[in-house]
């Protein structure tokens with residue numbers, strides 16, 4: 002008998018093709034929006050993850066902590082205190098102690114030079130991040146030379162530079178040809194010793210928009226001589242010992258700076274933390290997108306109900322005839338419920354196809370990744386819509402007394 | 411939804427099959443139907459008693475508003491009386507629930523309306539087969555029986571036509587085929603020729619005559635006396651009451 006209901010439902014739908022199509026469209030839009038927007042959310046998350054992965058593996062960064070830097074602490078001597086507010090190269094070297102810091106593999110001091118513009122002939126490029134550092138930095142942050150070499154100990158004090166791929170590409174069409182050439186950085190001549198392999202951009206910022214010079218040279222030419230470092234890059238021996246490495250760093254620096262956990266003048270961050278922060282941000286975004294899509298799906302569902310109510314009203318006479326020739330309440334409920342189910346499940350299936358289709362196109366610089374659970378959920382939701390929004394009109398139809406239905410004009 | 415296929419055993423038959431022929435197919439006693447309340451009260455039926463035996467062909471006549479359709483709807487189990495008892499084929503319909511009433515309409519009654527009441531955008535053969543679908547008859551058998559019924563009303567070549575592609579007389583014959591396809595004990599017709607011209611009316615009435623000849627009980631409402639003359643018994647109504655009930659001699 003369900004088969005009969007399906008047959009009657011199909012002929013009901015076929016009798017009003019345009020209207021059925023428009024009703025279906027509401028569900029199609031809702032479902033495809035849910036799938037596509039959640040895919041975009043997941044895609045964003047992926048791109049942030051891969052971007053962070055590009056910063057290097059097992060990397061811990063020690064930064065000066067601005068908030069506690071200026072605060073004085075009652076117990077400790079002020080002279081020591083003022084000395085220890087900065088991260089120094091001595092701090093960095095202290096972290097390389099194999100006894101006190103067995104889980105630290107490598108460290109590199111970093112000073113950051115602000116607003117440096119590179120020029121070669123008529124080409125110029127404003128570098129996003131210009132660093133003074135040592136050769137170890139490249140290994141820690143996973144940068145390799147595509148042409149020439151990275152910095153080494155012999156470069157100390159020399160006017161040499163390693164260019165990131167984006168910087169090099171802006172200065173010359175053939176980036177490899179830059180090796181050995183002289184470029185100017187804020188008007189001062191530097192010899193290019195290497196061009197880095199591209200890490201690839203991924204939306205938010207460009208890890209290849211960098212230039213590295215020897216740390217002494219950076220202090221000499223750009224930042225002015227100072228003991229202070231911008232940060233220290235530390236590589237742990239493996240991903241498993243990140244926490245141990247972080248503890249060792251904190252013990253060494255706490256002793257050197259004479260601080261405790263309560264008044265630390267520096268902070269150690271690891272990529273995993275960054276990842277957590279970024280992930281929770283995008284998760285919020287994804288939830289928001291999902292909510293918007295969910296609302297459009299709800300609107301689509303109300304559309305189904307609306308049309309089913311119209312259909313029931315319009316076909317009141319037909320309902321009367323069917324009842325007069327022996328249709329029971331159950332028959333009528335089944336017919337209209339199946340009709341709304343077909344409309345919404347059909348819409349659901351088409352919405353899934355459309356949503357998956359849309360998700361194969363890169364949107365806003367991210368490659369959406371379809372979350373398969375959203376597909377199964379959509380199937381369930383569209384069926385539920387058909388049932389929930391169909392049951393009221395179907396019941397309304399079934400409850401009609403045959404004589405009233407037949408008299409309906 | 412599965413209830414449609416359930417056996418006739420769920421219907422409360424009052425007696426053994428052997429006695430079936432003894433009780434009247436229709437038995438109304440002191441039936442009232444009152445619409446509205448107070449000032450607006452309309453006593454559409456005001457105490458009607460009527461008994462129709464199996465195989466009778468009865469015409470119901472009377473002025474407009476006299477309660478003919480109201481009575482017919484009660485006989486057809488489309489409506490329930492306000493008070494009084496109606497027995498159909500021995501079954502007290504007042505005791506039946508909605509589901510059982512649907513089964514009664516499906517199994518025992520064939521209804522023919524003045525305005526045909528075919529389901530639009532549905533082929534003639536599918537219209538005819540529909541009552542069988544609600545009874546759980548297989549698709550093939552349904553089709554065969556629907557074709558046979560269409561053949562009986564002389565419309566087998568029009569089986570695949572939509573109602574909108576048929577003339578009024580043809581539509582009414584399709585409706586009659588639909589009423590007959592379940593082989594009901596009772597055929598009810600509320601002004602079946604009211605919307606038809608003389609020629610089409612004759613075709614329909616001839617059909618009724620031949621159905622009557624094969625022993626079917628028929629109750630037909632009409633305004634026209636010559637139509638009523640086809641029946642063997644004429645019941646006249648006025649103001650919700652039966653004022654005359656005469657045997658007219660039957661088939662012309």
Ligand SMILES: Nc1ncnc2c1ncn2[C@@H]1O[C@H](COP(=O)(O)OP(=O)(O)OP(=O)(O)O)[C@@H](O)[C@H]1O
Nearest residue numbers: 445446452453454473474475476477478479480481
């Ligand atoms: N649903 C209703 N609500 C209120 N009054 C009704 C209703 N149906 C019928 N009536 C009234 O009941 C009375 C009998 O109506 P009915 O339809 O039975 O007449 P009829 O004999 O079939 O007339 P006609 O020959 O015009 O078809 C009329 O006065 C009518 O106005």
Ligand SMILES: [Mg+2]
Nearest residue numbers: 478479480600
């Ligand atoms: Mg009437």
